[in-house]
Amino acid sequence: MSKQLSAFTTFANPAPQETPKMKLDAVLGALATRYRMLPVLLALVLIWAYFAWANPLFLSPRNLSNLSLQIVTTGIVALGLMFVLVIGEIDLSVAATGAVSAAITAGMAVNQGFDTVTAVAVGLLIGAAIGCVQGLVITYFRAPAFIVTLGTSLILQGILLDLLPASSNLISLVGQPLGKVATIYLPGLVSVALLAVVIALGLVFSLQSYAAKKRNALPASFLWSVVAPAVSLAIVGTVVIAVFSSYRGVPLLVAFLLGLLGFFAYVTTQTRFGVYLYAIGANAEAARRAGISVKFLRVTAFTLTGIFAALGGMIAAGRVLGVSPDSADTTLLLEAIAAAVIGGVSLFGGRGSVWAALTGALVIGSVSNGMLLINASTQTRLEVQGAILTLAVILDAYLSRKANRGR
């Protein structure tokens, strides 16, 4: 019945009129996907403008340098979370995973005399193993990730207490190489050289794309696809390096975070692995029918999240010069999830870019940093951060609905 009707209605309405509402829907759909960064960047500009107005010290190179170091841990953990969020899952154990991995690394380096590289490698492996086991449980027992990772988090908090010495409940990293990474700044020349390498790599890739497009007789603009990205990268990079250099230079950890983001931006947008993650997040059944090994990728995503959690845990331990029961507290978890969501990673799966970890962490970090600078009370700080996260989730839900109207 409805099938005959559909044929009939097609005759009745030969060309659907584009109403203003449809145009608005199209704009919102685009905002949910291709231009998802816009609202975050806008929020960031507003936040920076406000704090710069409230306290000019906010934009001082020294404060920006501190701010950027403060967001490294959140950014790395948020980057890890992005992998599970994109496939429509969640991992609530990242803070505990990070703390346990850091405790093991610190214990090996401090108490057992292993060299730092070995200790860090083992810590990363522990993080990978924790993530992998959780991924296996979630995939093969079809247990909800929410509960599995929450349970794991509790177990890991218990294990953390076991790992820490009973007497002091603390492994100190004072004087250890791990305790010093946060204080290393790159000399200006090294920063410039790194920027040049990054721009060169970008040029290789954009030229490759450009040549391939020409070869396949597709439209391609040399100016927009090759020159413009390289020039804007050069300008932004130079400004960033200049600002950092007027304090102590680019912090090593910040350069490391940017390098990680760049690498995984490539992995998620330029490789099959990345496309498959997004496909699973949008329509796991379609992905499975396309011959994609959904189970393997699910476990891989959780494993990656575990590795980044471990990395974040170690860096956090290095910055506060030790591992204690507080290392597993939920602030890092909440801030990392908030960063990913504020940055535009959808909690409904399938949407969000690697750069969300940076922009989201910047929003969160700028608010806490700026609030301290203007002497706001802890209450106000919590209220504002909570409000921003809630707004971000509302926007996510709203845009996701708009993006899925085709179903």
Added chain:
Amino acid sequence: MNKNEPPILEVRNVSIRFGGVAALTRVSLSIWPGEVVALVGDNGAGKSTLVKTISGIQSPDEGEILVSGAALSLKSPHDANAAGIQTVYQDLAICDNLDTVQNLFLGREYYHPWYKGRRLDRAGMEARAKEVLANLDVKIRDINVPANSLSGGQRQSVAICRSILTDPRVVLLDEPTAALGVAQRKQVLNLIERLRAQGRAVIVISHDLGDVQQVADRVVVLRLGNKVAEVSRGSYTREELVGAITGMISNEEMAALSRREGVSHV
């Protein structure tokens, strides 16, 4: 079509149960290259289940599937694809967040070798996508925007283009014309005829008996998981088909219908 050769695809005595529901009971079916077989039946007759069995999504409880005369165990869609079987599913297998090119090539992307970073060959895929879409006269304004902006007809077209990208020998279409406008429906029927002309075997599920009569060389009727009739082009009337589907004609009449040959009736 040479019926002395083994069929390109043969389903032999396949049964599937879901708990208490017998979705398929000892169903057999053969198809030769260059042939279009329509699968008809009421809602819940088992058509989709049969298609899922052939495409490796659902393992049969009993029975076997032969490709070019050799029994194969199709444990995954990948096995089916490797055997030259491609499927367009009833519930559209399109990812809303991926663009047309990514959807077309999902699971079989072109990519550069490792020394070029295993990078996706986006331009290569885009060019081939344009070619395939143009071949089948599918019009999509921008193949670089997410599929959530496509119409239902465009999404179905993308799904069909997707299935023939790898040059399969057997194409399964589960209700390809449902929810399509007149022009796009005609396009899909033309496309099915083109697939047949290329020597592929096509199995198509449809509720539209007009479409079936127009495009199918043979019609297989399922009812409550049983194959109740199989008729050739021109040897049946629409009323007889409706009778077979709904069970309004007796088993004897049905058997006689299946034995009937040739073009006597129209």
